[in-house]
Amino acid sequence: DQQVKQNSPSLSVQEGRISILNCDYTNSMFDYFLWYKKYPAEGPTFLISISSIKDKNEDGRFTVFLNKSAKHLSLHIVPSQPGDSAVYFCAATPYSGAGSYQLTFGKGTKLSVIP
Amino acid sequence: DTAVSQTPKYLVTQMGNDKSIKCEQNLGHDTMYWYKQDSKKFLKIMFSYNNKELIINETVPNRFSPKSPDKAHLNLHINSLELGDSAVYFCASRSVQETQYFGPGTRLLVL
Numbered sequence: 752d753q754q755v756k757q758n759s760p761s762l763s764v765q766e767g768r769i770s771i772l773n774c775d776y777t778n779s780m781f782d783y784f785l786w787y788k789k790y791p792a793e794g795p796t797f798l799i800s801i802s803s804i805k806d807k808n809e810d811g812r813f814t815v816f817l818n819k820s821a822k823h824l825s826l827h828i829v830p831s832q833p834g835d836s837a838v839y840f841c842a843a844t845p846y847s848g849a850g851s852y853q854l855t856f857g858k859g860t861k862l863s864v865i866p
Numbered sequence: 867d868t869a870v871s872q873t874p875k876y877l878v879t880q881m882g883n884d885k886s887i888k889c890e891q892n893l894g895h896d897t898m899y900w901y902k903q904d905s906k907k908f909l910k911i912m913f914s915y916n917n918k919e920l921i922i923n924e925t926v927p928n929r930f931s932p933k934s935p936d937k938a939h940l941n942l943h944i945n946s947l948e949l950g951d952s953a954v955y956f957c958a959s960r961s962v963q964e965t966q967y968f969g970p971g972t973r974l975l976v977l
Contacts, residue, residue: 785965794870794956794968795909840909853922854966856909 754778755843757857766866770828774841774857777822781843785854786815786826789838798839799826831864838862869893872957872969879947880977887942887972889957895967897921897960898940900932903971904953915940947976 756775764770774784782803787795801808801815801824808815814827828835841857870891879885891898899922900912913932914922920932929945944951957969 787968792970794958794970796968797965800965853911853914855911858907 752777753858754781755841755855755857757839757841757860759860760858761861761863763863763865764831766833766864767830770826770831770835770862770864772826772828772839772841772860772862774824774826775822776824776841776843778843778845778855779822780845781855783844784815784817784824785842785844786813787840787842787856788835789840789859795840828862831862833864833866836862836864870957870959870967870969872955872972874972875970876973876975878975878977881947881949883947884943884945885947885974886944887955887957887974889940889942889969891938891957891959891967891969893959893961893967894937895959895961896937898934898937899958899960899966900940900942901956901958901968902953903956909956913940913942947974949976952976 754777785800786798788798789795799810799813799815801817817824838859838861840859842854844854873888897916899914901909903909912926915934918934931943934940952975954971954973956971958966960966
């Protein structure tokens with residue numbers, strides 16, 4: 752049972768354009784969401800996150816949007832750069848306080864930015 | 867300086883063998899994790915330790931045993947390796963900002 756779904760396994764975008772990566776979740780208990788970026792032969796690296804009390808969080812070229820009613824979030828990258836080519840994982844957790852918490856990951860979307 | 871390091875990076879071994887993967891973090895985090903990324907590319911949590919105590923233990927065979935000698939280390943020992951154990955294993959540690967920092971992964975191939 753996939754609680755976090757990334758339905759697009761791959762995405763190709765021209766350099767300079769906007770990349771939009773989508774993520775859907777089913778667990779209503781999730782209240783904190785993260786995006787990770789992964790290059791081949793490396794571990795995932797944290798990119799940006801959003802709490803359920805917000806609907807948007809921006810960090811430079813990266814913006815994450817959260818639509819709680821639709822249980823949907825998206826990552827926008829603008830402008831896209833060739834160095835953004837990687838696999839992007841959406842992750843969610845039901846616990847945003849102190850202490851340990853458990854991330855549930857999507858399957859990832861491979862982004863290719865074409866120069 | 868590598869924040870979360872794992873050794874070895876690659877591990878090729880025969881079925882039935884026992885092997886260990888080591889993880890160290892120099893970030894001063896209290897919580898460490900082990901994840902498995904299987905052939906379908908899902909990243910799934912296996913274990914979580916907080917201050918050397920087991921917090922999360924997902925449905926993982928008893929052949930997998932995590933050991934945390936101190937806050938900075940969380941090692942994974944696997945007994946009687948099976949073909950299905952072939953995967954990439956990631957160690958991670960957690961910051962107070964609630965993000966997890968991942969190691970580079972250990973690629974395990976069981977023949």
